[in-house]
Every structure is written in structure tokens, then in C-alpha cells.
Amino acid sequence: MKEETVIKVEGLTKVFGDFTAVNKISFHVRKGEIFGFLGANGAGKTTAMKMLIGISSPSSGSANVAGFDVYTQTEDIKKSIGYMSQKFALYDDLTVKENIRFFGGIYGLSKNRISQKSNLLIEELGLEKVAHSLVGSLPLGWKQKIAFSVSLLHDPKIVFLDEPTGGVDPITRRQFWEMIYKAANNGTTIFVTTHYMDEAEYCDRVSIMVDGNIEALDTPKNLKTHFGSDSMNDVFLKLARS
Amino acid sequence: MKRFIGFVQKEFYHIFRDRRSLFILFGMPVAQIMLFGFAITNEINNVDIAILDRSQDASTKEIISKISSSEYFSILQHIKEEAEIEEVFKKGRVKAVLYFEKEFSKKLIKQHTAKVQIVTDATDPNVANTISNYINSILSHYQEEQNRAITQDYQIIPQSRMVYNAELKSVYMFVPGVMTVILMLVSAMMTSISITREKELGTMEILLVSPLNPVQVIIGKVFPYIFLSIINAAAIVILSIFVFHVPVKGSLFLLGLESVLFIVTSLALGILISTISATQQTAMMISLMGLMLPVILLSGFIFPISSMPVPLQVISNIVPAKWFIIIVKGIMLKGVGIHIVWKETLVLLGMTLLFIGLSVRKYKIRLE
Amino acid sequence: MSIHIDHISKSYGKVNALDDISIQVDPGELFGLIGPDGAGKTTLFRILTTLLLPDHGSASVAGYDIIADFKAIRKQVGYMPGRFSLYQDLTVEENLRFFATIFGTTIAENYDLIRDIYVQIEPFKNRRAGKLSGGMKQKLALSCALIHKPKVLFLDEPTTGVDPVSRKEFWEMLKRLQAKGITILVSTPYMDEAALCDRIALIQDGRILEIDTPKAIVEHYPKPIFDVGAHNTYLLIEKLNAYVHKHSVFPFGEYIHYTDQRDGFDPLELRAYLKNEGLQNIHIERTKATIEDTFMELAKQ
Numbered sequence: 001m002k003e004e005t006v007i008k009v010e011g012l013t014k015v016f017g018d019f020t021a022v023n024k025i026s027f028h029v030r031k032g033e034i035f036g037f038l039g040a041n042g043a044g045k046t047t048a049m050k051m052l053i054g055i056s057s058p059s060s061g062s063a064n065v066a067g068f069d070v071y072t073q074t075e076d077i078k079k080s081i082g083y084m085s086q087k088f089a090l091y092d093d094l095t096v097k098e099n100i101r102f103f104g105g106i107y108g109l110s111k112n113r114i115s116q117k118s119n120l121l122i123e124e125l126g127l128e129k130v131a132h133s134l135v136g137s138l139p140l141g142w143k144q145k146i147a148f149s150v151s152l153l154h155d156p157k158i159v160f161l162d163e164p165t166g167g168v169d170p171i172t173r174r175q176f177w178e179m180i181y182k183a184a185n186n187g188t189t190i191f192v193t194t195h196y197m198d199e200a201e202y203c204d205r206v207s208i209m210v211d212g213n214i215e216a217l218d219t220p221k222n223l224k225t226h227f228g229s230d231s232m233n234d235v236f237l238k239l240a241r242s
Numbered sequence: 243m244k245r246f247i248g249f250v251q252k253e254f255y256h257i258f259r260d261r262r263s264l265f266i267l268f269g270m271p272v273a274q275i276m277l278f279g280f281a282i283t284n285e286i287n288n289v290d291i292a293i294l295d296r297s298q299d300a301s302t303k304e305i306i307s308k309i310s311s312s313e314y315f316s317i318l319q320h321i322k323e324e325a326e327i328e329e330v331f332k333k334g335r336v337k338a339v340l341y342f343e344k345e346f347s348k349k350l351i352k353q354h355t356a357k358v359q360i361v362t363d364a365t366d367p368n369v370a371n372t373i374s375n376y377i378n379s380i381l382s383h384y385q386e387e388q389n390r391a392i393t394q395d396y397q398i399i400p401q402s403r404m405v406y407n408a409e410l411k412s413v414y415m416f417v418p419g420v421m422t423v424i425l426m427l428v429s430a431m432m433t434s435i436s437i438t439r440e441k442e443l444g445t446m447e448i449l450l451v452s453p454l455n456p457v458q459v460i461i462g463k464v465f466p467y468i469f470l471s472i473i474n475a476a477a478i479v480i481l482s483i484f485v486f487h488v489p490v491k492g493s494l495f496l497l498g499l500e501s502v503l504f505i506v507t508s509l510a511l512g513i514l515i516s517t518i519s520a521t522q523q524t525a526m527m528i529s530l531m532g533l534m535l536p537v538i539l540l541s542g543f544i545f546p547i548s549s550m551p552v553p554l555q556v557i558s559n560i561v562p563a564k565w566f567i568i569i570v571k572g573i574m575l576k577g578v579g580i581h582i583v584w585k586e587t588l589v590l591l592g593m594t595l596l597f598i599g600l601s602v603r604k605y606k607i608r609l610e
Numbered sequence: 611m612s613i614h615i616d617h618i619s620k621s622y623g624k625v626n627a628l629d630d631i632s633i634q635v636d637p638g639e640l641f642g643l644i645g646p647d648g649a650g651k652t653t654l655f656r657i658l659t660t661l662l663l664p665d666h667g668s669a670s671v672a673g674y675d676i677i678a679d680f681k682a683i684r685k686q687v688g689y690m691p692g693r694f695s696l697y698q699d700l701t702v703e704e705n706l707r708f709f710a711t712i713f714g715t716t717i718a719e720n721y722d723l724i725r726d727i728y729v730q731i732e733p734f735k736n737r738r739a740g741k742l743s744g745g746m747k748q749k750l751a752l753s754c755a756l757i758h759k760p761k762v763l764f765l766d767e768p769t770t771g772v773d774p775v776s777r778k779e780f781w782e783m784l785k786r787l788q789a790k791g792i793t794i795l796v797s798t799p800y801m802d803e804a805a806l807c808d809r810i811a812l813i814q815d816g817r818i819l820e821i822d823t824p825k826a827i828v829e830h831y832p833k834p835i836f837d838v839g840a841h842n843t844y845l846l847i848e849k850l851n852a853y854v855h856k857h858s859v860f861p862f863g864e865y866i867h868y869t870d871q872r873d874g875f876d877p878l879e880l881r882a883y884l885k886n887e888g889l890q891n892i893h894i895e896r897t898k899a900t901i902e903d904t905f906m907e908l909a910k911q
Contacts, residue, residue, distance in 0.1 A: 040773035042743035140647045166771060167799045169646030169814065170902050171909060174860050181844035196800070197774055201863035202843070220864060231863065233774055233802070240775040248711030252700065259699045444695035448754075451659045451689045453681075454712050607680075608661050 004031040006158055006189045007052065011061035014047050021047040023212035024061060029205075031157075034180060034190045036200045036220075039209030040240050045193050046162070048209070052191070053160055054078050066157045079107070082151030085162035089147030092136030096127055099135055100150060107154035114153075121149045141172030148179055152188065159183065161192040165199065177202050197233035206232070208239050215239050245454060249462035256436065257466060263432060271424045271474050275481050278416040289373060290318040291338045292330050297346035301356075305384055309340070314376050331363050338362045338373045371546065417482045418570035419543030421475060422563045425501065426537050429471050429508030430515065431529035437463055437516035438525040456607055464509050471508075475501040482574075491577025500573065500583075503590055504566045510597035511562075517604040537563040565589045611637045611672045611761045611793045613658065618667035620653055627653040629816040630667070635795055635809075640788045642807030643797040644905070650816040651797040652692060655766045658795070659689045672762050672793075685713075688760030692767050694751040698740030702731055702750055705739050706757060713758030723790065724753045727783055745776030752783065763787065765796040769803065781806045801902035812905050819908040824901055831899035831907065833857060836877060837865035839893035840884065849887045853880070860906060865893070867903060 007029035014022040022044045029035045039045040050056035052065050054074030063070040066080040090099045097118060104114035122131050125145055135143055144164055151159055161180075165173045177199065184190050184204075192203065200206050200220060207217040216223055216239055220232055227235045257263060291309070295302050310317045318336055321327070330336045341359040343349070350356040360377050362370035437460075440446040449459050479497070482488040490497065511533065519525040538544060540554065541563035547555055558564050565586040572578040572586075580587065613635035620628040628650045635641045643651050656662040658671055660680035668675065674682045696705050706728070710717050721728075731749050734742065739750060748768060755763065765784075769777040781803065788794055796807070804810045805824045812819040812827070820827055840846040843861070850859040850868055857869040868880070877894045884892050 040775050041745050041771075043773075163771075167647035169649075169799075169909065170801060171860075171906050172646075177861055178847060181847065185844045195771065195773060198802075198863040202861060236774050237778060240773070245712050245714060248708060252697070252704070252708045255700055255704060256697070443698070444691050444693050445697060447656075447659075447661060447691045448689060448695050448709070449712070450661055451684050451687065452709075452712050453685045453714065608663065 005029070006031050006066055007035075007191065008064040009052070009061070010063070012048065012051060012058050012063050013060045014044075014051060014056070015059040020212050022051070022058075025209070025212075025214045026061075027207055027214060027217055029158075029189060029191065031189055032184055032187045033205065034184050034192065034203045036203030036206035037191060037193045037209070038200055038206060038236065039193075043209040044212040045209055049160060049162060049191075049193065053081060053083055079154075080157050082154070082156040082159040083162075084144075084147045084151040084159070084164055086144075086164060086166040087162075090135045090143060090150065093134060095132050095134055096122070096138075096146060097131050099146070100153070103150045104153050109154060117153055121146075121153075125149060139172075141168045141176070144168055145172070145176055145179065148176065152183060156188065158189040158191060161190065163193055163195060165194065165196065173199075197231065197236055200232040200236075208236060210240055246458060246462055249454070249458070250465050253436070253463060253466045257470070263435075267428055267432070267470055267474070268477075270427065271420075271478055272481065274420050274424060275417070275478055275485075278420050287314060288316050289314060289337050289369075290335045291315050291340060291373075292327075292336045293317055293320050294322070294324070294327065294339055294341045295320065296344040297342050299345075299347035301347040301350055302342045305342075305358075305381065306340075308380055308384060309377065312376075312380060327361060336363070337369065338377070340377065416543075417478070417486070417488050418567050418574060419541070421478045421501075421570060422504070422541065422543065422566050423534070423537055424474055424478060425471055425505055425566075426508050426511075426533055426563060427529075428474055429467055429505050430512035430533050431526065433464055433467050433509055433512035434515040434519065434525040434529055435522050436467075437513065438519050438522045441516075442521055450607065456605055457602075460513055460601075460605065464513065467509060467512075468502075468505055471505040472498075472502065475505070488574065490574050492573035492579060496580060497570065497573045500566070500569050500587065500590075503587065503594065504562070507562050507566075507590055507594040507597065510594055510601060513601040514597050514604065517601055517606070536561045540564065541567050543567060562590060562593050565593075611791075612639075613641075613669070613671050613762065613793065613795060615654075615658070615669045616667055618654070618657060618664045618669055620650075620657065620662065620664050626816045628657075628664070631813075631816075631818055632667075633811055633818070633821060635793060637793055638788065638791055640784060640794045640796070640806075640808045642804050642810040643795065643813055644799075644801060644804045644810050644901070645797070645813035646799050648815075649813045651813060652766055653816075655689075655691075655764050655795075655797065659687060659764055660684060686761050688755035688758065688763045690751050690755040690763075690765045690768055692770070694747045696739040696747060696751055696754065699738060701736050701738055702742070703735040705750060706753055709754040710757045715758050717757065720757055720759050723759055723787075724756050726786060727756075728753045730779075744772045745779075748772050748776060748780060749783075752780075756787070761792065763792050763794045763796075765794065767797050767799065769798055769800060777803070801900070801905060804901045810901070812901075812908060814905075814909050819905065827901060827904050828899050831904050833869040834875070835897050835899050835903060836868045836880075837862075837893070837895045837897045838868045838880070838884075839865045839891070840889040841891045842889065845887075846884070846889055849884060849889065853883060858907070858910070860903070862900075862902075865897075867897070868894075 005028045010026050011024045012022060012026070013020065013024050025048060037045055037049065047056065051058045051070055052063060054070060054077040058070060065077045068076040068080065070077065091102070094102065100118040100121060101114055104117060109117070122128060127146070130138060135146070148161070148164065165176055168176065180190055180192070194200065203220065205217065205219050206223060207214050209215070218226070223235050224230065224232065227238050229235045229238065257267070293306055295306065306317065309315050319330065321330060327339050330339065339361040341361060343357045346356045358381065360374045362374050440449065479490065483490065515525055515528050519528055540558045540561045542558070543563070547558050547564065550558065569583045569586045572583045613633070615631055615633040618628055618631045619626070631654065643654065645651055653662065657664050658669060658676060660676050660683050663677065670676060671683050672686050674686070676683060697708070700708065706717055727749050731746050734746065739747065742750065752768065769780055772780070777800070784794055784796065807824060809821065809823050810827065811821045838846065838850065846866060847859060847861065850856055850866060855871050857871045860867045881892055881894055
């Protein structure tokens with residue numbers, strides 16, 4: 001079976017002044033894969049992610065996301081990906097439905113399609129009672145689940161999740177991951193960063209960045225065998241401290 | 243005391259490291275005074291006026307020739323009847339009509355008073371005011387010349403509404419206004435923003451959970467701005483004197499004291515604003531909408547209070563800037579002392595105490 | 611230098627942020643408040659640091675009442691709020707010096723206490739706080755909270771958003787501070803950090819689920835837990851959730867934690883069911899409960 005590659009990164013580099021934030025990183029991500037992108041604070045994760053989603057231009061190297069070049073086709077990239085971060089996900093002062101309508105509109109969905117999708121989403125998440133409540137009044141875990149669904153509204157090929165579960169309670173966190181599994185099972189590629197090392201284990205493959213370089217990239221199982229560790233947390237500590 | 247100095251030092255670091263606020267602090271006063279001094283001037287040139295001279299005697303002729311020889315006015319036509327006044331205005335070119343009463347010279351010599359009416363086209367009130375100012379000034383010049391020769395003073399009574407700025411310079415009027423705006427802006431807006439910034443950052447939490455009491459925190463935050471505002475006030479006065487040659491007729495010392503009082507008023511307002519706003523953005527909006535607009539519109543800075551509708555005139559009384567402008571104009575332009583402006587000073591003082599009292603009552607030693 | 615919390619309640623409008631909370635923290639203890647965002651941890655911290663007044667109940671810190679003696683408490687405690695509250699436009703050293711000054715002390719006077727932590731950021735002492743990484747901000751904020759030698763230390767989510775390496779180092783620092791006799795109350799949303807505390811309180815939606823040592827809390831878990839794995843995790847979760855006898859199904863790292871409703875559960879039966887449903891490489895093994903298992907079990911009720 002030939003697997004389709006949706007993210008292709010070769011020697012991608014970003015330099016700020018005399019500081020190299022991302023140093024010639026290379027990796028491929030396959031369609032439908034859950035790809036964990038880990039690293040300590042300041043290791044260059046966010047910078048790398050910004051280049052991949054087309055909001056920051058690389059200093060050198062090449063990268064292709066969903067079939068589009070990160071130098072010249074950033075607008076096409078933005079149309080084919082979904083993005084959700086812990087810091088900003090939804091507008092607190094709009095209702096659930098208004099948020100869905102707004103984000104659907106941004107991605108150019110037709111009115112019918114938006115209302116169809118929003119009904120489906122509300123039903124799937126069991127949000128009938130709060131569809132007209134302000135998002136700000138909902139618990140964090142709910143918000144993050146809605147935000148994830150919203151990022152899938154336009155059927156993107158790849159979804160980028162930047163620490164999506166920070167501070168969320170453990171039960172909701174798992175429900176969130178079940179949603180991720182489901183999306184991946186439907187062929188959506190998931191590119192996710194997290195500080196929860198147990199979540200790293202849920203990924204198909206994990207890359208670990210240290211000081212701008214990718215120091216390890218494999219399945220969680222292989223990484224644990226390779227480093228002689230019993231958990232991803234231990235792998236991470238061994239790598240980052242060396 | 244060491245704590246206080248440490249605190250003030252930190253505030254200065256904040257101020258000097260934030261280029262934006264530094265620009266507002268020191269760029270604004272210079273920019274504003276230059277703007278008002280040079281660009282937005284109300285000075286007039288070659289304005290067309292008409293003359294209605296019922297006397298046609300030596301005095302009126304001399305006055306008319308003085309007016310027509312000035313660079314400000316050119317006499318477009320002479321009219322004969324009062325009824326014609328409206329007509330010439332309707333045509334639009336004439337901006338003012340000078341109306342000398344009958345037997346002008348005779349009255350001036352015998353009764354020592356004579357009347358002249360200055361009728362201005364009030365469709366542009368600013369220009370109208372300026373015109374009547376200029377004419378007034380020419381009249382008073384003439385009067386002074388005449389009076390030098392004789393013992394009993396002549397008095398020409400011009401019947402118009404504008405009173406001061408006899409020196410013919412619009413910048414004279416703007417200096418007190420600009421000074422008021424700047425002091426208000428720097429003191430109230432900057433302090434309210436700097437206090438709310440600590441709330442937003444979360445550092446206010448740490449300051450509260452420290453042995454510093456709230457009064458120390460507030461005074462520590464306010465102190466640098468008192469200092470900077472005084473520098474600002476001095477800069478404006480110096481600029482006015484040396485660039486625009488605005489005289490300070492009254493006591494500089496009194497002007498300084500009054501300025502410090504107004505700075506404290508504004509700071510107290512700033513603190514009050516910070517107690518009711520949670521974010522820098524709110525503080526800025528309240529300062530701009532709630533303070534700047536009244537200062538510009540209702541203080542007599544740009545629009546004379548006397549020509550406002552009565553309700554606005556009443557409201558203008560609660561604008562602290564109004565009182566400060568009266569005081570500054572009095573001291574700078576008229577050269578009056580505290581015996582004249584004591585009432586206004588008391589009003590400002592009262593307001594200041596009220597604001598401080600309110601802030602202390604509203605200031606929370608806890609969150610929420 | 612203990613903390614007594616006695617039936618504290620606090621609500622914002624209709625939301626009960628804290629609902630009848632009672633906790634007793636012993637002198638010199640490292641006590642953890644474990645719970646997700648919105649559990650009420652920050653509200654409790656603000657009440658204990660005298661920043662908020664409770665609606666009901668009372669509390670004391672180091673023997674001082676949080677309402678009547680709030681000034682005394684403010685002199686005794688160190689407080690590190692959520693979001694490392696530092697002055698972003700001041701340098702590392704200026705921040706530290708400022709906090710030393712307002713507490714009426716100097717860096718030199720209490721340098722011993724912070725040396726361990728501060729040496730790690732000292733090379734950057736002329737850098738503005740806003741330009742530091744999350745881990746370094748965290749260390750600076752802790753140094754600032756310690757600079758006046760507090761007897762009780764309140765740390766509100768000090769490790770949130772910080773990478774695992776910095777988190778580990780941070781907990782090692784807390785252990786050393788505890789050894790110096792400082793009572794520490796720390797909150798965290800990371801369940802794995804709970805094991806590092808002497809005792810913990812599990813908290814959700816303003817209610818305490820349980821208070822005990824981490825070890826005892828894990829031992830209280832009522833059911834045997836099994837690690838379940840298979841070739842396709844998504845399918846496995848789906849099938850386990852569809853299993854009639856399941857009690858709980860939670861992904862846990864590499865495996866799924868499964869508990870059964872029945873007392874005499876036979877793993878072979880489950881294996882047969884999963885095989886029948888088309889799963890391969892099935893792995894079922896008895897495992898120990900974690901704090902997170904307990905938390906979820908308690909939160910479900």
C-alpha cells in the first residue's frame with residue numbers, strides 16, 4: 001500500500017538575527033497520521049509550526065503542506081488546513097452557533113452547508129442546550145471540544161493543534177483524544193503539540209525537538225525501546241537533559 | 243522610605259522603556275503647541291468689511307483709515323442705512339460691518355465716551371470672534387494714542403462680545419488650552435493606564451499581597467507623573483515665551499503653584515478612573531471620552547463658554563479644565579494675582595479633594 | 611506555620627467557585643491541590659492570600675485569620691499567581707530587586723534561600739523578563755516569591771504551560787525548599803505531579819473529591835484495572851465502550867485502562883470478545899491505578 005505524504009519538510013530553517021530557532025529539520029507526515037510534535041519551551045516548536053501553517057516565512061529549506069509550498073502558496077495552505085490553539089480557539093462573547101457560523105463563513109462555506117454542519121456538530125457533541133449560550137460561559141473542556149470540531153468544519157486535510165488540552169480535566173481530555181482518533185480514522189491528518197507526555201503515547205509517531213533540532217522521531221513504542229525507558233516522559237527527560 | 247524609592251525607580255524604568263508612552267509624554271506637548279501655534283491659527287488676512295459711518299468726522303475717518311491700512315482688513319464698501327447691513331452680509335463677501343454712531347467725535351470730546359458697533363457674520367463664529375478682537379484692538383490703540391495727548395481719558399465703547407486677546411495673536415489663547423489638555427492627558431490617562439496595566443499583568447495581586455499598603459502603591463505610581471507633568475508644564479511655558487513670544491504678565495510662581503494643583507486634580511481623576519476600569523483599554527477609553535472631549539469642547543479652550551447653550555454652560559462648571567483655563571488666562575494674559583483667581587482656585591481644590599476622597603473610598607485592598 | 615481552611619464557600623453570581631471546602635495543611639508540609647482549570651483552585655489561593663473574602667467559612671494562615679489579620683498574613687507569605695506575574699519590561703535582576711525592596715529586604719540578605727534557583731537564571735540577569743522562556747520565567751517568579759523568606763508559600767499552577775524538563779526541575783526545587791521548613795501549598799492540573807506531594811486534595815467544580823497521601827488515594831481505587839492494547843486503538847476504544855460489562859474505558863498512554871462492572875471479571879472473556887470484533891495483537895494485563903484513575907472515578911460520581 002502506497003501511503004500518501006501530506007507534509008514534507010526538508011532542511012527547514014528559521015533564523016532570527018544570530019539565533020537559529022529551527023535548524024534544518026526534516027520529516028514527513030502521512031495522511032491520516034496522528035503526529036506528535038514535542039519539545040521543551042523555546043525548543044522551536046511554535047516557530048516550526050508557524051512556518052508550516054503559512055504565517056511565517058522560512059529562512060531556508062523547503063516544506064510542502066497539503067501539496068502546497070510554504071513560500072509561495074500560503075493562501076492555499078490556509079484553505080486546506082484547520083488550526084486550533086490553547087490561547088485562542090473561539091470568541092467568548094459569541095454564542096456557540098454564532099462561532100460556528102462565523103468560522104464557517106471565513107472558510108467560504110455556503111449558508112446551507114454551515115447550518116447543516118452546525119446542526120451535526122451540535123448533535124454530536126450533545127450541545128443542544130447550550131447552542132445559544134455564550135462560549136465564555138462554558139467550561140474550558142467543552143470550549144476546546146467545540147473549537148476542535150470548528151477547526152474541522154471545512155474538511156481540512158490537516159489539522160494543527162497547539163497544546164489543545166492544556167488545563168482541561170482528565171475525563172474531557174480523553175474525550176478530546178477520542179475525537180482526534182475519530183478524525184484521524186476518517187483520513188484527517190493530525191499535527192499536535194502537547195506538554196502531557198501520556199498524550200504523546202496516543203500519537204502514531206512522535207518527534208522531539210531540542211534546541212531547534214529534531215533529536216528523535218519514531219513511534220512511541222520504538223522510542224521507548226531505543227532509550228530503554230518505560231514511559232514517554234522518561235524518553236523526553238533523557239533527550240532534553242543530554 | 244527605601245521601599246518608596248524602589249517603587250518610584252521601577253515606575254521610571256517602565257516609563258523610559260516604553261517608547262510609545264515616552265512619545266506621548268514628551269512629543270505631544272511640543273507637537274500640540276507647535277500645531278496650535280503655527281498651523282491651526284485663527285489669524286486673519288485681508289478680510290472684507292463694510293463701514294456704516296453716521297458721523298463722518300475726524301475721529302471716525304482716522305479710525306477707518308487705520309483699519310484700512312492694516313493688513314488684516316480691506317474696506318469693500320461704505321453703506322448708508324442700517325437696513326443695508328443684512329443685505330451686505332447676505333451677499334457673503336463682507337464678514338463684518340463697523341457702525342459708528344452719530345456725532346462720534348463730539349461725544350468723544352464732550353462726554354468722553356462714544357459708541358461703535360461691530361457686527362460680525364457669525365456663520366463662522368471663530369472668524370467672527372477673531373475679527374471683532376482685531377477691530378477692538380485697533381480701536382484701543384487709537385484710544386491710547388489720543389489719551390496720551392490729553393488729561394481726561396477718552397473712551398470708545400465697542401459693542402461686541404469678545405473681550406481679550408488684545409495682542410492680536412491666536413496663539414495666546416491656545417497656550418492655556420494646550421497646557422490644560424497636555425497636563426490632563428499626561429496625568430490622568432497615563433496614571434490610569436499604568437495602574438490598570440498592573441491589574442492586567444497580575445502584578446497587582448503580588449503588590450496587594452505585600453507589606454506595601456495601597457496608599458503607598460498609589461503614591462508610588464503617581465509620583466513620577468507629578469514630576470513629569472511639572473516638566474511638561476514648564477516646557478510649554480518656555481516654548482510659549484521663546485517661540486511664540488507669549489508674555490507671562492502675572493507671577494510665574496503663582497502659575498507654577500496653580501499648575502501643580504491642576505496636575506494633582508488630574509492625577510486624582512486618573513486614580514479614580516483606574517479604580518473603575520479592569521483593563522488598560524477601558525482606562526484609555528474612559529480617559530479619552532470622559533476627560534479629553536470635555537476638556538477640548540466644554541472648557542472654553544476652543545469654543546467660548548459664553549456662546550454655549552445654557553445647559554452646556556451649566557455642565558461646563560463641573561469640568562475642572564474650565565477653571566484651570568480661566569486661572570491660566572488670568573495669570574498669563576491679564577497678569578492678575580491670587581486675589582482675582584482665588585475663587586477658581588478654591589473650586590479646583592475642592593474638586594481635587596473630592597476626587598481623592600472618592601478614589602480612596604473606591605480603592606480596594608482586595609481583588610474585585 | 612500551618613493552614614486551616616474551615617468550610618469555605620465562595621460564589622460568583624450563580625457559579626459556585628468553592629463549595630464548603632475544609633483542608634488542614636500541617637507545618638512544613640508540601641500539599642498539592644490537584645484539579646483541572648475552573649475547579650476553584652485560584653479562588654481558594656486568593657482567599658488564603660487575603661485577596662478575596664469568602665462568602666462563608668473561615669481560614670487561617672500561619673496562625674493569622676485571613677480576614678482580621680490580613681496585614682500580618684501579607685508579611686508572612688510568598689505568593690506566585692498563575693501567569694508568572696512579572697514586570698515584562700524590567701530585567702531579571704530589576705524584578706528581583708524590586709520585590710526585595712517592597713518587602714523591605716535586599717537580594718544579598720536572603721540570597722541563600724534562592725541561590726539554587728537563581729543561579730540558573732543569573733547568566734540572563736540583564737535580560738528583560740518578557741524575553742525569557744517559560745521555564746526561566748517560572749524560576750524568576752519563584753525567586754521573587756521567596757526573596758523575603760516567607761514562612762508559607764502559595765504557588766498557583768506554577769508548572770502550567772512549562773515543559774516536562776522544567777517541571778521536573780521545579781519540583782526538585784520545591785522539595786529543597788520544603789527541607790528548609792517552608793510550608794508549601796501548590797496547585798497543578800497535571801495529575802502526575804500529585805505523587806510528588808506529601809498529601810493532596812483532589813478538587814473539581816469547587817468540591818473536594820478526596821484528601822489523603824498520594825499512595826493512600828491510589829490504594830483506595832475500588833476496582834482492578836487492566837491495561838488493554840490492540841493494533842488499532844480507535845477501534846479498540848469503540849469496541850470496549852460497546853462492551854456490555856464495561857465500567858470505565860480511558861486511554862492511558864500506550865494502553866487503555868479498563869475496569870469491569872462485575873466482581874469476578876475474567877480477562878479471557880474480554881479477550882475473546884475483542885478477537886471476535888476483529889481486533890489483533892490483543893494485550894490484556896492487570897495494572898496499578900494512578901491518581902488520575904482515582905480522580906476520574908471520583909469525578910464521574
